[in-house]
Amino acid sequence: MKLRGIGVxxxxxxxxxxxxxxxxxxTDIELAPDGTVTIWNGAxxxxxxxxxxxxxxxxxxxxxxxxxxxxxSADTGRTPDAGPVSASRSTYVQGNSAIKACRDLKGPLSxxxxxxxxxxxDRLIYKDGLVQDQEDPNRSxxxxxxxxxxxxxxxxxxxxxxxxxxxxDVDPETSQGDAYAxxxxxxQLAEVEVDTEMGLVTVLRLASATDAGKxxxxxxxxxxxxGGAVQGLGFALMExxxxxxxxxxxxxxxxxxxxxxxxxPMVEPLIVEVFDPTGPYGAKGVAEPAxxxxxxxxxxAITNATGKRVRSTPASPERVLRLLGxxxxxxxxxxxxxxxxxxxxx
Amino acid sequence: MLYQKYEVAQTLAEAxxxxxxxxxxNVRLVAGGTDLIxxxxxxxxxAEVLVDISRVSEMRGIRQDGDELVIGAxxxxxxxxxxxxxxxxxxxxxxxxxxxxxxxxxxxxxxxGNIGNASPxxxxxxxxxxxxxxxxxxxxxxxxxxxxxxxxxxYRKIDLKPGxxxxxIRFAIPPEGTGTAFYKYALxxxxxxxxxxxxxxxxxxxxxxRHAAVALGAVAPTIIRSPEAEAVLIGEPPSEDLFAxxxxxxxKDARPIDDIRGSASFRRYLVAVCVSHAVRSACERAVR
Numbered sequence: 001m002k003l004r005g006i007g008v009x010x011x012x013x014x015x016x017x018x019x020x021x022x023x024x025x026x027t028d029i030e031l032a033p034d035g036t037v038t039i040w041n042g043a044x045x046x047x048x049x050x051x052x053x054x055x056x057x058x059x060x061x062x063x064x065x066x067x068x069x070x071x072x073s074a075d076t077g078r079t080p081d082a083g084p085v086s087a088s089r090s091t092y093v094q095g096n097s098a099i100k101a102c103r104d105l106k107g108p109l110s111x112x113x114x115x116x117x118x119x120x121x122d123r124l125i126y127k128d129g130l131v132q133d134q135e136d137p138n139r140s141x142x143x144x145x146x147x148x149x150x151x152x153x154x155x156x157x158x159x160x161x162x163x164x165x166x167x168x169d170v171d172p173e174t175s176q177g178d179a180y181a182x183x184x185x186x187x188q189l190a191e192v193e194v195d196t197e198m199g200l201v202t203v204l205r206l207a208s209a210t211d212a213g214k215x216x217x218x219x220x221x222x223x224x225x226x227g228g229a230v231q232g233l234g235f236a237l238m239e240x241x242x243x244x245x246x247x248x249x250x251x252x253x254x255x256x257x258x259x260x261x262x263x264x265p266m267v268e269p270l271i272v273e274v275f276d277p278t279g280p281y282g283a284k285g286v287a288e289p290a291x292x293x294x295x296x297x298x299x300x301a302i303t304n305a306t307g308k309r310v311r312s313t314p315a316s317p318e319r320v321l322r323l324l325g326x327x328x329x330x331x332x333x334x335x336x337x338x339x340x341x342x343x344x345x346x
Numbered sequence: 347m348l349y350q351k352y353e354v355a356q357t358l359a360e361a362x363x364x365x366x367x368x369x370x371x372n373v374r375l376v377a378g379g380t381d382l383i384x385x386x387x388x389x390x391x392x393a394e395v396l397v398d399i400s401r402v403s404e405m406r407g408i409r410q411d412g413d414e415l416v417i418g419a420x421x422x423x424x425x426x427x428x429x430x431x432x433x434x435x436x437x438x439x440x441x442x443x444x445x446x447x448x449x450x451x452x453x454x455x456x457x458x459g460n461i462g463n464a465s466p467x468x469x470x471x472x473x474x475x476x477x478x479x480x481x482x483x484x485x486x487x488x489x490x491x492x493x494x495x496x497x498x499x500x501y502r503k504i505d506l507k508p509g510x511x512x513x514x515i516r517f518a519i520p521p522e523g524t525g526t527a528f529y530k531y532a533l534x535x536x537x538x539x540x541x542x543x544x545x546x547x548x549x550x551x552x553x554x555x556r557h558a559a560v561a562l563g564a565v566a567p568t569i570i571r572s573p574e575a576e577a578v579l580i581g582e583p584p585s586e587d588l589f590a591x592x593x594x595x596x597x598k599d600a601r602p603i604d605d606i607r608g609s610a611s612f613r614r615y616l617v618a619v620c621v622s623h624a625v626r627s628a629c630e631r632a633v634r
Contacts, residue, residue: 197619198531238534242606254539255606262535317533318612328611 001196004204005305009297010187013289014180016089020169023089023181025097026080027161029058029105033151035144036068039101042082043094044074048287049220050090054098056216057280061102063126064143080160088285091216092182095280097163105159112155113146165278182278186210186289188229192301196324199317201237201302206294207268213276213284225269225290232294234258237314348386349374354398358405358513362486364397365509375399375511377420378454380447381463405458405513408432413519419458419512423470424449426457435519436477437631438526438545442469445530448537458512461494464502467564471498472545473528475561475569479517485510501567524549524557525632529624531616533607540564541608544596544620548579550632555579560592560621565600565613572599575621584629592625593618 017023028040039058045051055069072078082094106126113131114121117139125134132140141149150157170177190206208225215221238257242249250256275282295313303309308323321327355361365373374393376382377400385391399405405420408429415431423443426432432440446452446460446469460468461481474494481497483490483506494515497505506512520526526547532538543563549556558579560572575596582588602613 250606257534257538260534260536318608321612321615327609327615 003194003196003305004191005194005301005303006189006191007297007299007301007304008187008189009293009295009300011185011289011292011296013088013184013186013292015092015182015184015285016087016165016180018167018180020167023083023087023093023166024162024164025082025094026163027054027082027094027097027101028080029098029101029159029161031105031109031147031150031157033148035064035142035147036070037062037064039069039071039098040075040079041071041094041098042074042076042079043090044085046085048085048090048224049217050085050094052220053091053095053216057095057098058102060281061099061126062106062143063131064129088184088287088289090285090287091283092279092285093163093165095216095283096165097161099280100161100163101159102161103159104161105157108156109146109150112150112153113141116141116146116149182276182284184211184213184284184286184289185272186293188232188293188297190294190297190301192298192305194302194305194320196306196326199319199321199324199326201298201315201317201320203233203237203265203298203301205265205268206233206297207270208290208293209270209272210286210290211272211274211284212286213279214273214282215271216281216283218271221271221286222269224286225271226267228287228290229267229294230259230264232291233264233298235291235313236295236298237263238316240314240316348383349393349396351395352398353395355402358402358484361397361399361402361405361511362484362509365511366486368395368397369509371395373397375462377456377459378422378451379459380451380455381459381465399511400456410519411516414516415519417457417515419461419514420456421458422454422456423452426470427452436473436517436526438476438528438547438628439470439473442473442528442530442543442545445469445528445532445536457515461497461512461515462504462506464498464504464568466501466566466568467540467543468569469528469530469540469543469563471569472543472561472563473526474515474517475571476526476545476547476559477517477520478547478559479515481512482514482516483510484513489513491516495569495571498568520547521549523551523632525628525630527624527627527631529620529627531620539607542602542613542616542620544617544624546621546624546628548625548628548632550584550629553583555582555584555629560596560625562596562600562617562621564607565602565617567601570599570601572596572621574598575625579625584626584633586626589622589626589629590618593620593622596621 030038051071051073058069059066110121110124119133129143130140165181188208191204193202208229212221276284353364372394376396376398405418408417427440427443460470479494480491528545530543531541545561548558558576560575575592578592578595596617600617602610604610
């Protein structure tokens with residue numbers, strides 16, 4: 001028999017390290033005479049698109065084409081310490097340090113542009129490859145020419161940004177307090193099919209709504225949401241470290257199974273944008289928030305389909321069959337001792 | 347080093363003489379290498395000399411020889427499932443070949459290698475058991491022909507003497523009215539090793555099953571046949587009830603163990619599921 005069920009899962013997540021743990025990033029940038037900008041940042045590109053994102057932020061902040069930015073990334077001999085790529089902090093912390101580096105460079109840039117245009121430097125905006133008087137757009141100089149003038153006159157062409165979101169610790173007595181610099185929210189919805197003869201759970205479709213603050217690059221956010229759902233699906237249905245006497249018994253990808261393309265349903269990414277005043281252009285991290293709700297979503301859908309609750313991950317076929325009373329042994333013991341939340345009838 | 351010397355044979359005679367010249371040394375044959383190289387890496391096996399037989403034309407391809415089909419030992423799974431001879435006469439073998447590893451593996455791995463590796467979880471071997479296939483073994487002076495079930499003597503143990511190699515696999519073309527099917531149960535939808543699999547070859551005459559061969563994978567030290575399931579099937583007309591009873595009967599022949607992919611009780615349960623599915627498909631194909 002094939003049973004279908006729908007489940008919902010939700011989460012909140014503290015971005016960065018929180019709890020008074022050091023949480024900072026530094027970025028350097030340098031302007032070349034031709035108007036191109038090189039970025040030095042110590043954070044690693046893991047395929048999540050961080051180097052693209054940092055170049056986008058710098059291009060946006062300086063009003064220049066993306067193609068005019070270059071990045072030197074994660075080279076311990078040359079790049080300033082940006083802290084780790086973890087805790088969904090890269091856009092939030094490293095992105096902010098890149099914007100601060102641009103603002104540092106804009107000091108001497110605006111000073112010279114003000115001199116050349118005979119405008120108060122505070123009135124200048126950086127847009128579409130121009131540095132212009134926001135009150136009189138005809139008074140402008142191209143960013144390209146300004147860069148050349150900066151070099152000819154020996155002005156400062158480097159900028160440095162340092163961003164620190166290290167929070168205060170919580171109250172040692174009560175553990176109360178604002179532990180993180182910011183928080184993200186996400187929820188997911190999935191429909192599953194449980195094959196009661198085979199014990200196999202197939203996720204038929206999954207929608208994932210993730211609070212990105214502001215999607216600096218919507219395609220990359222979608223990629224994070226979809227990738228997060230696939231990881232969460234593996235966590236829910238397949239991934240399990242089998243340890244016996246301290247020895248990891250399935251330390252190979254032939255025995256530690258993760259989803260293949262054939263196991264993954266259509267994932268509908270829903271980007272929610274709730275502007276975060278502390279983020280770069282309002283952005284937050286989306287990496288872990290897009291992964292965390294998936295397993296509870298799928299588990300709730302299994303419960304909705306079968307009326308029974310899998311109590312530990314993964315909901316492997318063997319565990320599902322045992323839950324359904326198909327195998328000889330009783331359902332295995334788990335650590336959970338409290339009563340389940342009753343699942344509401346539709 | 348995984349090995350000291352790599353020899354490439356161009357002909358069967360050359361392969362046999364290379365084996366003979368290194369006789370007494372630690373020599374192994376390599377075709378696709380998809381099992382062997384992993385096992386050398388993990389120090390499960392060792393080898394001083396590897397003799398590559400993947401280019402030996404006499405050991406490649408699928409042909410008809412009278413009323414038999416002949417599959418060269420160095421024939422890849424991709425070649426097997428693309429073969430119209432296999433698709434027409436032994437579709438279960440095409441089905442199983444498509445489920446082994448990924449496309450990259452199917453392009454490299456060979457049927458003879460699968461037999462030589464003698465894993466009880468091999469996907470193609472249950473098909474050969476169900477087809478009552480023979481393994482043809484060559485040595486410099488002679489050839490032997492052994493039923494595949496006898497060739498596999500125990501857990502990863504085969505009837506192959508030093509200086510011999512697996513040359514080809516032969517089986518009688520199943521007669522009109524035969525249906526064959528392979529059913530694999532794994533823990534994800536592709537690229538996973540079988541937890542249990544079943545291969546079935548049966549013949550229906552006048553609405554009644556006259557011949558039935560049911561083979562099971564990953565439930566015993568070797569691939570096994572299920573005489574219990576076969577006895578249930580023979581003489582009966584196909585029905586849902588019969589498929590379920592055949593599955594239940596097959597459980598009596600399974601001797602599964604607990605391992606990383608599943609417990610013995612999980613496997614005992616799956617035997618019935620896999621056998622009844624494979625029998626149903628085979629019956630549908632037989633009457634078509």
